[in-house]
Amino acid sequence: MTAQSQLDLFGIPEKQKKKPIVSPSPEKKPTEYPSPKKKAASETKTVDYHDFPEDLPPSYLVSVMYDGKKQLASLKLYEPVSQKIYFWDDNTGHKPYCLTSLPIEELEKLRRVTGHSGFDHFETVEKFDPLLDKQVTVTKVVTKDPLAIGGRQSGCMRDIIPEDYQKLTGFEEPPKVWESYIRYYQSYIYDNNLAPGMLYKIQKGNLVPVQQTASKDTIEKILSLFPDVEKEFLESVETWARLLESPVPDFRRVALDIEVSSSIVTRVPDPQEAAHPVVCVALFGSDRKKEILILKRDGIENGDKKLPSDAIVTYFDSEKKLLQKLFESLRDYPFVLTFNGDDFDLPYLYNRARNHFSFERNQIPIQVGRRVCRVSHGVHIDLYKFFFNRSIQIYAFGNKYRDITLNAVGTALLELPKIEFEKPLSELSYTELAEYNLRDSEITLDLTAFNDNVVMKLILVLSRIARMPLEDVSRQGVSRWIRNFLYHEHRQRNMLIPNSEDILALKGATSTKAIIKGKKYKGAIVVDPVPGVHFDVAVMDFASLYPSIIKVYNLGYQTLLCKHEECKTNKVPETSHWICTKNKALESLLIGSLRDLRVKWYKPKSKDKTLPKDLQSWYTVIPSALKVILNASYGVFGSPAFGLYCPPVAEATAAIGRHVITQTIEKAKSLGIEVLYGDTDSLFLKNPSPEQIEIMAEWSKTTMEMELEVEKFYRYAVFSSRKKNYLGILKGGGVDVKGMTGKKRHIPLYIKKAFYALEERLEQVQSPADFDEAKKEIKKIIRDRYLRLKQRRWGDSPEELAFHVVLGKPLKDYKKTTPQHVKAALILKKIGYEMKAGDLISFVKVLKDPRVKPVQIASNSEIDVDKYVAYLQSTFDQILDALGLDFEEIIGLTKLERFM
């Protein structure tokens, strides 16, 4: 539950390694298989990258899609030796279907069903209904086409079965339809027990999974960590272990970035219209191959920028030829990376080519969808979407990047900033533009290549866990990942996948009252801190508290509020909910085994420095991926967007969490340990002895089955009376600052600098005796900053005084109030800036009326100094309280002056 961790994937960038296959357990290279016949990318108009080999050596399943023309599932496989994508079409005759409670005889009465152009046939099947807790007989309605099940048009099975049957019989309760919302290719993955990201081969035209014989030892080792567990739990661990211990390919890929000429500087060109020419394109390959395509234009200087000597630079007289060459180069790479390519680069290229140069569809290797753009010959990954993902941002990259722009993410993760120019892009020379363009593509590529390709590995491992194509897993959120792996497990066990609304109707009600207005249920406990400076503080926390609770307490939508009378006494504390004592919940089993695998195997592995480099890299990726999933595994149950949405599951988890921590606090007190603070799953203990710590850990394990461990020791910690707000100096150095204003991103740099100086000074303090001296210097730091403000000596421009606040929604949606950053944004809009949700607004506080001004147009003379003094005060009050200091006294106001 801790957000920060040594396990995040951020690190100093390394040179990308050249290695065909990175295998955690050394695999035989698949060279014994015949090499697939080569098919050169021809320059003719034919786009037939569908290469359907009879035999294919071990290849990674990277995507599954539905081919509407052929009406079947089509797979993309990445062969790591030739580094090409091959296609395989389903040959098993698998078809789309949904399930319904109506028997065949009744369904046959429904004309619109049997007469539907997409209708294929009915089958009677047995399933286990997890909501009714019994075997049921249902009818499988099989169709020729997924659209017949539940497309966007009306008249599909999902709608007409209940509608028409109700009309026919006049019954109040319409018959149920299940699994009609599942995408066909996902259904195909579930039914065939496929795992995207894993190795398959094609043998005499059939798809065959490749068994990983060499990883057997590792699997055995892992399983031996779980001695006395139930068979089902062990099987689950084994499945996860197989998915996670498989080798990883080297992804041959290219980053694409385009530049478009535009008349208005502050506006992004519309990709639908694609009205302006594509003037420059940069391609940056994982083989470090650089290609720059430049359109010749009137009046543009060549410029004197030196481009890299190994870059292939081509000038084009005609934009059409440029596009042709670009498409040809793109086809050479199985994986295409962009930053915002779904919404800009790819649709722009497609529409430009179609609308202005009459390209045929098959001449463009781009497929434009509503929200996603694919490349027809391979896999397109839009890194904007991936890095935008909150879970990835926080848990995988430890919140290292704040806003999601190529520059911000690039700077934070790569130390490779964008190239800046004083003039607008339209005025750049050819070589200047090319340099800029190439750098963007380089950043894009490196975002996936740094730290030994962690990002590619992360996407791969997530797609294995979630059973989703790489394209989807990189674009969708954690609730989809968790939903899909749970759906898959339902199918594997022949369980009916319940409709979300049925779960909600049966067990949707919560029974606690949230502290925050508008929330569904009560959450975690935050203990009031003991204000002051405390030396020798041990921070103990529960390892994955919520996943542990889900595991130990058997939580899941099936087991909460179950049907059995005899379970009703098995109450969740502080709620009216009960938990089943007869059956095991699927979520409990799966999340539990995943948690145990992370704690028992992957976390220790990640600290093992004796492993070879590539293995070390892999063993940092996996715990991060697991962390992302586990951290969200509780929250999704409280989210309506989640397919198995069940608020009582989330509510019970939080309630048990409160119970666990409350008991632990009581235990500490009974041992005579002072509890200084605690939040959700952590306890700050004042100077406990090693024995006391041991007793706490042991007690927690035996009485609650929860693992309580020391996370860190503070030499001393500083608390005010505020929750979620403290500063801790670690034993051995380093400062943790949590929740303090001085660290928040929106605060002006001018104030942050003072806060940082304070931090540095506090870090020097070794003992209570050192504080006297430190306090003196802290007073000086604050007084200096204050005086400089008063004397208006902050620099040539008010840059350092700017607040930086994100625009949370489109400007027009601020209806109830107009916050200051919105006022600033409105001014910017007036002078021609395009303002959209997610933009970071920088503004300063001024004396004149709207009291704020965008920093771009503000000058030193108009700054409202007193406002900044007030901010300085509130920022430092958070610390000064505890140190026994007073801001106003520090800046030289006497008690009397303050009173007045």
Add this chain to the structure above:
DNA sequence: GCGGACTGCTTACCT
């Protein structure tokens, strides 16, 4: 007409 108490909105953060 104005100021203080209050509520609600908004953002950033913690676990």
Add this chain to the structure above:
DNA sequence: ACAGGTAAGCAGTCCGCG
């Protein structure tokens, strides 16, 4: 489109005040 809890600042409203 994972959750709830907390801090802070500001916008807007209501009420009392001869």
